[in-house]
Amino acid sequence: MTKVSCPICEKKMPGPHIEWPDYPFCSPKCRKIDLGRWLGESYRVPAEEQGSREEDSNSE
Ligand SMILES: [Zn+2]
DSSP states (O other), X not given: OOOOBOTTTOOBOOSOGGGOTTTTSSSHHXXXXXXXXXXXXXXXXXXXXXXXXXXXSSOO
């Protein structure tokens, strides 16, 4: 048996989750919160510098 709870408010979800319109969240509110977190974190992730290193140790 697997009990699922809302990842945002950790509210235990009763019944089969297939019935939740906002799975895996308990409500549209929690879904929104999760989305906001996601977007908030995505721009916090440092962009990896790709070949933008300036190494001038090989100059002739
Ligand atoms: Zn919730």
